[in-house]
Amino acid sequence: MRVEVYPGKEAVVDFDPSLTFECVDDCTWCCRHGVLLYEKDFLELAERESLSAAVAQFRGRDFVRREPKADDHPHAAEDGQACFFLREDGLCALHAEHDWKPARCSVFPLEVHVESGDIHVSVREEAHEHCDGLDVSERRVVEHLDAFLPELLWNLDDPTTKVEL
Numbered sequence: 001m002r003v004e005v006y007p008g009k010e011a012v013v014d015f016d017p018s019l020t021f022e023c024v025d026d027c028t029w030c031c032r033h034g035v036l037l038y039e040k041d042f043l044e045l046a047e048r049e050s051l052s053a054a055v056a057q058f059r060g061r062d063f064v065r066r067e068p069k070a071d072d073h074p075h076a077a078e079d080g081q082a083c084f085f086l087r088e089d090g091l092c093a094l095h096a097e098h099d100w101k102p103a104r105c106s107v108f109p110l111e112v113h114v115e116s117g118d119i120h121v122s123v124r125e126e127a128h129e130h131c132d133g134l135d136v137s138e139r140r141v142v143e144h145l146d147a148f149l150p151e152l153l154w155n156l157d158d159p160t161t162k163v164e165l
Contacts (some may be wrong), residue, residue, distance in 0.1 A: 005145045009154045012115075013142055014122040021109065022137035029130045030108035031086040032077035035064040036161070040152055041102040048098045054084045064102065103150040104161055109134065110141070110148050112161040119159060121149065 001013045037045060037055065042062050045051065056065040067084050069076040075090045076082045085093040095101045109127035113120050127134060141148065153159040 001142075003142060003145055005149050006151050006154070009151065010118070011112075011145060011149060012118050012120045013145075014120050015110075015141070017140070017142040019123065019141050020135050020137050020139050021131075021133050021141050022139050024132045024136060026074070026090055027132040028075040028082070028086060028090050029127075029132070030105065031075065031083040031092065032066075032081070033083070034058075034066050035083060035102050035104050037062040037064060038103055038152065038156060041104070044100065045094075045102065048094065048100065049085075103152060106150055107148055107161045110161075112149065112153060112159050114159060119149075119153060121145070124162065 001017060002010050003013050004010050042051075042055070045054070045064075054064055055062050057063070065084050066077075066081040068080050069082050069086070070088070071080070073080070073082070073088060075086055075088075083092070087093050087096070092101060092105070095105075109124050109131040111122050111124045113122075123134070124131075
């Protein structure tokens with residue numbers, strides 16, 4: 001199913017259009033991953049925070065690094081790490097303090113890839129097991145794709161959002 005997300009910018013929806021999503025308190029599953037920074041995100045992050053503390057390079061790409069959290073941190077992954085900006089209270093420092101987040105964070109729990117020149121949107125396979133916000137509200141994802149898919153994705157050479165570290 002094709003959906004116009006922005007004027008003249010369509011995405012192919014590869015998930016059940018009845019899917020709903022709403023972030024729920026204390027989930028933070030999305031904050032346990034490294035966050036790829038597109039160039040625009042990198043520049044915007046530099047306006048808000050120290051890049052030397054928060055960003056690492058891997059295979060020539062910039063990521064918000066994961067860091068070890070306190071032993072009793074309730075939101076860390078099984079390896080004890082989480083996003084640099086994940087606070088003890090389970091909130092994102094960037095979102096809570098700057099009302100901003102990188103494009104990749106907006107996309108969760110969705111995944112974007114390009115096929116035959118079209119942007120395809122699906123639900124991350126792991127999200128069905130780990131993301132508590134799926135199918136818990138009335139907010140249909142397909143009707144709010146602009147909240148998940150920043151317009152800059154259509155301007156990138158490779159907007160693929162799932163990159164294995």
